[in-house]
Amino acid sequence: MTRVHVWGASGYAAAEVIRILSRHPALELGVLESRTHAREAAGDHFSALRNSSLRFDAPGSVLEQLRPGDIVVTAGNSGDARALVPALLERNARVIDLSSDYRFDSSAVYGLSEWNRARIASAAVVANPGCYPTAAALALLPLASAGRPHTVVIDAKSGVSGAGRTPRVDTLFAEVSGDVRPYGLDGHRHQPEIERTLALAGIDASVVFTPHVVPIVRGMLVDAYAIFDGTVDRELVRDTYVRAYSGSAFVRFVSGGRVPSVPSVVGTNEAELHVDVCENVVRAVCAIDNLGKGAAGQAVQNLNIMLGFSEATGLDARTVLC
DSSP: OEEEEEESTTSHHHHHHHHHHTTOTTEEEEEEEOSSSTTSBGGGTOGGGTTSOOBOBOTTHHHHHOOTTOEEEEOSOTTTGGGTHHHHHHTTOEEEEOSSTTTTOTTSEEOOGGGOHHHHHTOSEEEOOOHHHHHHHHHHGGGGGTOOOSEEEEEEEEOGGGGOSSOOGGGSHHHHTTOOEEOOTTTOTTHHHHHHHHHHTTOOOEEEEEEEEOSSSSOEEEEEEEEOSSOOOHHHHHHHHHHHTTTOSSEEEOOTTOOOOHHHHTTSSOEEEEEEEETTEEEEEEEEOTTIIIIIHHHHHHHHHHHTOOTTTTOOOOOOOO
16 A cells, blocks of 8 residues: 655644545555654544544654655645755655645746646646635636636635644634635635636636635535626536536536535535526536645645546545534
């Protein structure tokens, strides 16, 4: 079995990777390196891991125990992976980086699973996309073959786990409960990633992106509006989306009065998608779990692609970490 180590192992997305990998039938969980909780039991920090005997390892453990052919999931803060990844590659390991360090780096493959399978399969470094860019891209990228919108408006709402596990006043329960709060209005860090992903696919449109935090722990809903100069062919758009995701195990269309729902995707690697057309506007609504398809689930999906497994291996169960 291929060993998979997790570096920066005590954050929400890292713990979700650990939970999934601990039950993966074709991968062996290796070192779980944590700077803040070294040598402590993982179950003392994440209730979903209490029945395991997993412990966090000390700083430096990944490099000490690394063997050629191992894979390392780097899940530290953005900026930290840059200091580690070159040493991992020198020892013939492969890397999936959950931070933003390599998302704009030509030495890495952008890990949007449904749109980059061939390059992910042979990549040494996979830059796992952010959660907002994942939902926005799944909702909008099929339009690249259906026409060219001049403006894209993305209204997005995320659970508070998207802010990470480091304590902050503005993410306290008392601060977010009962509120729907826009943030990052002066430039959210995910906007350039969204713009670049769309542009590389041929959607060179102006992007208006407004993220919100809502009083749920996990889950994300993106309402994306692509505005064209003229009337859009409804059947062409629908057929384009169906073709784009016909071979995708984790993208599910909902219609007939049903709408994408956060509770229906929480604890999964799935994306629910609804598309409709109103004259010159295509509206695409996408629901994902920000810690699942938006982070850990997609990372394991990319691991499966890199190793030639079925993309759904180890990802067919619905479970919730927090």
